[in-house]
Amino acid sequence: MPDLDTVRQEIERMRIQIGRQRKEILQLQRAGIGTASAEALLSRMEAKVEGLCVERDALKVAQPRQSRGRVLGGRTW
Structure with a gap:
């Protein structure tokens, strides 16, 4: 079973192809x-x-949750 990043990349690639089509x-x-x-x-x-x-x-x-309450590069509230 492919991982999450692989599926996301495939979706992005297919969407680009759909736009071209x-x-x-x-x-x-x-x-x-x-x-x-x-x-x-x-x-x-x-x-x-x-x-x-x-x-x-x-x-x-299915992926375990990462810590919530943090903004990317931001503060912890």
């Missing part, structure tokens, strides 16, 4: 080219990201 679909639509297969790929990519987010949330719950 959306831009490409817009370019194809402006050119009058059919985009059905590209849109199907986009929906599969979005479903994959949703699955990774569920996995990330499960890993976050």
